[in-house]
Amino acid sequence: MKKTLILALVLLAACAPKEQYYVKHLVFPEGGTIDEKVEMAARLVPTGSQLEWQQLEMTAFLHFGMNTFTGQEWGSGQEDPALFNPTDFDADQWIRTLSRAGFRMALLTAKHHDGFCLWPTATTTHSVASSPWKDGKGDIVREVRDACEKYGMKFGVYLSPWDRHAPCYGNSPEYNKYFIAQLTELLTGYGTIDEIWFDGANGEGPDGRKQVYDWEAIYATIRKIQPAAVAANMGDDARWVGNESGMGRQTEWSATVFAPDAQGRGAEINKELGINSQSEDLGSRTMLEKAGELFWYPSEVDVSIRPGWFYHAEQDSQVKSLKDLADIYYQSVGCNSVLLLNIPPDRRGHIHEADSVRLAEFAGYLEETFGTDFVQDGNALWNAKSGDVREYKLSEAAPINVLMLQEDISRGQRVESFTVEGLKDGVWTKLCEGTTVGHKCLLRIPDTEVSALRVHILSSRSTARISRVGAFREGGI
Ligand code: FUL
Numbered sequence: 001m002k003k004t005l006i007l008a009l010v011l012l013a014a015c016a017p018k019e020q021y022y023v024k025h026l027v028f029p030e031g032g033t034i035d036e037k038v039e040m041a042a043r044l045v046p047t048g049s050q051l052e053w054q055q056l057e058m059t060a061f062l063h064f065g066m067n068t069f070t071g072q073e074w075g076s077g078q079e080d081p082a083l084f085n086p087t088d089f090d091a092d093q094w095i096r097t098l099s100r101a102g103f104r105m106a107l108l109t110a111k112h113h114d115g116f117c118l119w120p121t122a123t124t125t126h127s128v129a130s131s132p133w134k135d136g137k138g139d140i141v142r143e144v145r146d147a148c149e150k151y152g153m154k155f156g157v158y159l160s161p162w163d164r165h166a167p168c169y170g171n172s173p174e175y176n177k178y179f180i181a182q183l184t185e186l187l188t189g190y191g192t193i194d195e196i197w198f199d200g201a202n203g204e205g206p207d208g209r210k211q212v213y214d215w216e217a218i219y220a221t222i223r224k225i226q227p228a229a230v231a232a233n234m235g236d237d238a239r240w241v242g243n244e245s246g247m248g249r250q251t252e253w254s255a256t257v258f259a260p261d262a263q264g265r266g267a268e269i270n271k272e273l274g275i276n277s278q279s280e281d282l283g284s285r286t287m288l289e290k291a292g293e294l295f296w297y298p299s300e301v302d303v304s305i306r307p308g309w310f311y312h313a314e315q316d317s318q319v320k321s322l323k324d325l326a327d328i329y330y331q332s333v334g335c336n337s338v339l340l341l342n343i344p345p346d347r348r349g350h351i352h353e354a355d356s357v358r359l360a361e362f363a364g365y366l367e368e369t370f371g372t373d374f375v376q377d378g379n380a381l382w383n384a385k386s387g388d389v390r391e392y393k394l395s396e397a398a399p400i401n402v403l404m405l406q407e408d409i410s411r412g413q414r415v416e417s418f419t420v421e422g423l424k425d426g427v428w429t430k431l432c433e434g435t436t437v438g439h440k441c442l443l444r445i446p447d448t449e450v451s452a453l454r455v456h457i458l459s460s461r462s463t464a465r466i467s468r469v470g471a472f473r474e475g476g477i
Helices: 002-015 034-042 048-056 066-070 091-100 140-151 172-189 215-225 266-273 285-290 313-318 322-331 353-370
Strands: 025-027 058-062 105-111 154-159 195-198 230-233 293-296 299-304 337-342 382-384 389-393 399-407 415-424 427-434 441-449 452-460 464-472
Touching: 034 285, 048 230, 048 337, 058 154, 091 105, 091 140, 091 353, 105 140, 105 195, 140 154, 154 172, 172 195, 172 215, 299 322, 322 337, 322 353, 322 441, 353 464, 389 464, 399 415, 399 427, 415 441, 427 441, 452 464
Parallel strands: 058 105, 058 337, 105 154, 154 195, 195 230, 299 337
Antiparallel strands: 025 293, 382 464, 389 452, 399 441, 399 464, 415 427, 415 452
């Protein structure tokens, strides 16, 4: 009898219709209704690499190169390699500092717009090999990569498509070959590359020649050599949030109608929808209605801890305050985005004390705030449909002022709007309302002492998988 029952259950499970998922990209059927589109949108999911990347939450940019020694932000490409000479280069100190501060990946500017390469490339002599640093025998990319290995930190490279040094820049086929050769060196010589960052900034080549990048070939190179690498900005795995000031959108869809440029037709699709990387609405139902395709293209917030992207001694007193960094954290990580915070090493080749002290304060702030979650059983998975409500008890009636919701985005991003209420003296009062959740949504609220929370999913695309509800207390900063 028992055996028959088990067999029946197994058969039932095998026959149950499998949910269909779309990885990274989907095309809506022609003439699809909005309800059909919303159902499909709910089933758009990230690739494994995108998912892992979104879960990193905090990543760090390291702008270091010729500009560090010339005091420029954008070099002309005519700089003498003899100028590049860190006096006490210490990649271990960089990565140790970042790792202690909670960053999970370091992204190095292997080549900025000035074309100077931080590794001894075979493609040009305009590199560390022509510098006095370590008598031309050094390799910054290698040392940073090794330090990342040591501290269990992921490693990425920024390779500027714009090159103001290469004489072939603007001669499109020739420069594409040159660029792909550089990319290939980085992808083959340094172990796993977890992220590749292609900057959108670019200008004209000599005599006003316009470089037309062969993105298809560039992407084919990545997919062939390191298929798991996340391609960001001009890439099609991670989307530039649209500003460099650390401001994410309150409503941030990883499942977005915004088409990556690398798709070839990206610019055309976006133009037709009347959107650009800065548009406020990149994923609402109104946008779904207009769109023919949907992309899993999550947002990355890049911002510098200093006014400049590169180190300038005169900016030592302008390192962002702890309050600025905390605000940025809520507006990036807390808005379903990955934070890419730039910390530019100085001319010694150190992360300057002014920055490392601030990073340590920031890490302390995060630990103090998020070290204690007052919600009991906030980790229990909740399958929530539009209109569903769930109560969460708090472990103690502590004054809380930060709320957190998370979705299991491995099955898509679904929550469209919600409210959270708090229970005090038997009365429920609304504490806040929100829109999208995604990987993580953090909401700061005024100090409040409640014994329970009530989360109300007002609207969801299909059934949302709420993986965590939390409540925290941030101290004064
Ligand atoms: C911009 C560049 O022009 C800046 O120099 C910096 O690298 C920043 C991250 O991206 O587009």
